[in-house]
Amino acid sequence: MNRRTYNAAAIAAEIAVPVAILVAWQAWTVQAQDPKFPRLSTILVEFREMWLFSQFELHVVPSLTRIGAGFGIALALGILLGIPLGLSRWGRIIAMPHIEWWRAMPPPALLPISVVLLHSIENRQKIAFIAFFCLFPILLNTIDGVRGIDPTLIETARSYGMRGFERTRRIVFPAALPQIFAGMRTSLSLAVIMMVLTEYFSSTSGVGYVLLISKNTLQLAPMWAAIVLIGVLGYVLNLLLILVERRVLAWHRGWRAATAQ
């Protein structure tokens, strides 16, 4: 088989396999007649009716706001704390035990505590919870990124008389950026999970809340539509971040090498 026919076959398979999976899902749900597994077509119709866009503002916007705010806080804190910690050995020796403890803590174990401690099941608790657990991947990756910088780079900047802040902004931060983005990708997918968990645990709005209510009232089609929406949200947010990363890191050698292949 020559190169061209092989490529054509591979592209055909790339399209055929997902289509086959969806067709199999539809066929199985039609044949099973199980109310717990509504037909794929029913789910998609429900999806359109709920999310495009009658309940979009009521439930999707609050969820996205919480993800955005929590992720944003985590990003700012992670970089602001991570750069000095990456530069200071003693800072790391002091901070690492605390960071290691919280990053190993399973997030749902703090769900009831976050409600008690913050006296809230509204945005304050949701955003704080999302921000807290999104912090660690960004923080740890920033620290690693800063530590991995070629010392010659910093020494050169110093010998050119570049001052502390200037050096951090123009040398340290850009050099750590590829690794910071790696942390951001982990954190963003974590943010979606934390959003679902906090809303499913206690709330009055959001996609996780719809999931909980439709389960409690045994409305299976809306429940499936919410599951599909959460999947789409996770996928789209991940895609958006990759696009941003590609733009911001266009100068980076690793990226150029990776995209050239």
Add this chain to the structure above:
Amino acid sequence: MAAPDLASTVAVGRTRPTFATAAGRLAPFVVTVLSIAAGLAVWELVSRSGLLSEDDLPAMTTTFNELWSMMHTREFWVAFGETVRGWALGLGIATALAVPIGILLGSSDFANRAFRVPVEFLRPIPSAALIPLLFLTLGTTLKSEVFLATFGAFWPLLVQTIYGVRDVDPVALDTARSFGVGRFERLYRIKLPSAIPYIATGLRISSAVSLILAFTAELFMGTGGLGQIMNVAESFGLTVQVYAIALATGFLGLAIYVLFSAFERWALRWHPSQRVTAK
């Protein structure tokens, strides 16, 4: 920057360790211990001073006391064992599925491309979204918990295994082929060893994910375990107990993390990335 480096080289050159070098090696350890002690002291003070009410944040000593007395009950250890069981089954089944499938998808460019879209689409799906579905289909059984933990732990391991198999040195592979080494032996002798560091990283990530989801299943669906007794304590307003269970869960998470990152370091010991950081 240059000065301390010089000092340490000189110190290493000496035959007997001096007091200064011994102190230099001991200092980080002492500071670590002091830092942990300071953290615990702050917790105690914030609560005792009334900065945060003791109803909201029980003092550190109160919480540890509660955990200590819980550790003398059978219920605690049963719940602890159930959580560990859910975690282990989830991680074990995920490994048994993800590693062979990852090797399969990673070894064949065609298979990898054919399944790329479904994998990329299913991977970021938060497994938490499946909780209501599992609740309605499998109910509050161990099966639900294990399914959830397996689903979550499967993806990081699968992706890492695929990367690992694809990252195999092509020269080593071609050399083996030209020496007439068979397909199976190439897999066993070359592809698998070179993928093991990646699999170890995947295992570290998945071991945490599996615990999170086992606990989540217990908290939300009422499957037996630490999550379930936390849910009960919370609904009775037993805040101290909620904190003690969170503490126990944290220690379990920490133990799993320490264990699997030690394994990762061991699997990576020959890898260039380790040699660079070991300088």
